[in-house]
Amino acid sequence: MSSRILVVEDEDIMRITVVDHLHRQNWQVDEATNGVDALAMVRKNRYDLILSDIRMPGIDGETLLSEVKQLTPRTEVILMTAHGNTEGAVSCLKKGAADYILKPFDLDDLSFRIQRLLDIQEIKARCVSLENCCGQRQPIIGSSAPMQRLLNLISQVTQTDSTVLIQGESGTGKELVAAAIHYESRRADKPYIRINCAAIPTGLLESELFGHEKGAFTGAEKTSIGKFELADQGTILLDEIGDMPLGLQVKLLRVLQEHEIERVGAQKTIKVDVRVLCSTAKNLEEEVRQGKFREDLYYRLQVIPIVVPPLRDRKADITELTEHFLNNFGSERGLTFSLSEDTVQALSDYPFPGNVRELKNILERVSVLAPAPQIQLWDLPIELRSQKEDTDSSKAVKLAVAVADAEQQCIRNALKTTAGNKTEAAELLGISRKNLWEKMKLYAL
Ligand SMILES: Nc1ncnc2c1ncn2[C@@H]1O[C@H](COP(=O)(O)OP(=O)(O)OP(=O)(O)O)[C@@H](O)[C@H]1O
Numbered sequence: 001m002s003s004r005i006l007v008v009e010d011e012d013i014m015r016i017t018v019v020d021h022l023h024r025q026n027w028q029v030d031e032a033t034n035g036v037d038a039l040a041m042v043r044k045n046r047y048d049l050i051l052s053d054i055r056m057p058g059i060d061g062e063t064l065l066s067e068v069k070q071l072t073p074r075t076e077v078i079l080m081t082a083h084g085n086t087e088g089a090v091s092c093l094k095k096g097a098a099d100y101i102l103k104p105f106d107l108d109d110l111s112f113r114i115q116r117l118l119d120i121q122e123i124k125a126r127c128v129s130l131e132n133c134c135g136q137r138q139p140i141i142g143s144s145a146p147m148q149r150l151l152n153l154i155s156q157v158t159q160t161d162s163t164v165l166i167q168g169e170s171g172t173g174k175e176l177v178a179a180a181i182h183y184e185s186r187r188a189d190k191p192y193i194r195i196n197c198a199a200i201p202t203g204l205l206e207s208e209l210f211g212h213e214k215g216a217f218t219g220a221e222k223t224s225i226g227k228f229e230l231a232d233q234g235t236i237l238l239d240e241i242g243d244m245p246l247g248l249q250v251k252l253l254r255v256l257q258e259h260e261i262e263r264v265g266a267q268k269t270i271k272v273d274v275r276v277l278c279s280t281a282k283n284l285e286e287e288v289r290q291g292k293f294r295e296d297l298y299y300r301l302q303v304i305p306i307v308v309p310p311l312r313d314r315k316a317d318i319t320e321l322t323e324h325f326l327n328n329f330g331s332e333r334g335l336t337f338s339l340s341e342d343t344v345q346a347l348s349d350y351p352f353p354g355n356v357r358e359l360k361n362i363l364e365r366v367s368v369l370a371p372a373p374q375i376q377l378w379d380l381p382i383e384l385r386s387q388k389e390d391t392d393s394s395k396a397v398k399l400a401v402a403v404a405d406a407e408q409q410c411i412r413n414a415l416k417t418t419a420g421n422k423t424e425a426a427e428l429l430g431i432s433r434k435n436l437w438e439k440m441k442l443y444a445l
């Protein structure tokens with residue numbers, strides 16, 4: 001996509017010359033003859049850069065700059081003037097102008113400056129994307145029939161911009177599927193932003209998603225850009241969408257329909273071009289029945305539903321996944337692992353309630369704790385051993401394996417006692433809720 005530039009200049013000859021020159025550089029160029037029109041255009045379209053005269057009737061260049069920085073902070077603004085002085089330049093740069101140029105100027109110099117700003121803009125967008133997805137781009141392993149169907153479906157949806165709802169039990173690989181959709185789509189080199197709706201306190205979620213204006217609420221000391229704006233032209237993953245509060249669901253529905261957002265505390269709307277992916281381990285249909293999830297939003301989200309099957313329904317993948325993870329963990333430590341026969345059997349017999357995450361975590365633990373590269377049955381955690389192991393309790397078990405077994409058992413008991421209430425269970429165990437949450441993920445409880 002070529003960059004879009006708005007030229008604001010009241011002098012006709014100057015404007016026409018600049019617009020014509022920029023057109024020839026293959027940029028998409030719009031023009032306005034005054035600040036009022038320019039502002040109206042900024043509200044309607046998304047500009048990468050604005051080149052504006054300073055002295056104009058009505059709204060002058062500096063006022064336009066302040067408004068633009070409020071409306072679309074990532075738009076770069078270059079101000080130009082025939083009456084320049086150092087103070088003027090400093091004041092404009094302080095207000096957020098990216099550059100300040102004196103008339104008359106050389107047109108090639110102008111396009112060089114514009115190109116440099118656009119390059120920086122693109123690098124910034126890529127950095128945001130990288131920060132957000134570091135480590136998320138991993139291969140999807142598995143060639144069982146259900147996985148092949150899933151991979152086919154993924155390659156079909158990458159061709160579209162439709163909203164996708166990814167459902168599946170915890171640990172099945174929903175995030176991996178979402179990342180694959182983005183990175184195989186035409187938006188691959190644009191931002192990929194992920195937000196976990198369950199991990200952010202209800203009161204802050206709206207501002208995380210849509211941003212807020214300075215002073216919108218106590219503590220909002222400066223204007224902040226939300227994830228939707230960061231994801232502009234790219235993809236956003238609304239992870240754990242089932243945990244989104246009802247009030248916000250209405251707002252999300254509007255964003256999906258109108259393609260525009262409103263920062264918390266703002267009067268104005270901002271256009272965004274974002275592909276939305278959602279994922280949840282909850283049964284959303286059931287949530288709809290219970291009145292916890294809006295029916296209209298549910299139907300709007302699941303334009304294309306994808307269900308990631310649990311590992312117990314694709315046992316054929318266990319061997320391939322095991323090899324993949326052991327290779328990875330082994331190469332980190334310079335070791336090549338192999339598995340004894342009964343270990344392979346125990347792994348394929350186990351139902352993996354925590355799915356691929358559980359298998360991965362088990363193998364990570366084993367790769368650290370096993371005394372030799374050949375992994376034995378007794379190196380596995382108790383829940384895998386118990387179905388297979390002979391009752392010879394004198395068999396040597398690494399202390400850390402025994403501790404992990406005991407820890408897991410304690411957590412199971414606490415959760416049972418508190419009927420699954422994590423806050424109470426953490427209190428019982430004498431650990432923080434966060435610590436409990438991490439351990440539950442680790443042991444796939
Ligand atoms: N097919 C797969 N190939 C390789 N790794 C996988 C696969 N499926 C899952 N994983 C790994 O398992 C872990 C869990 O996957 P992921 O986070 O995508 O699950 P999830 O479905 O989003 O779970 P939750 O609902 O708990 O968030 C990750 O470390 C991921 O890399």
Ligand SMILES: [Mg+2]
Nearest residue numbers: 174175239279
């Ligand atoms: Mg997830």
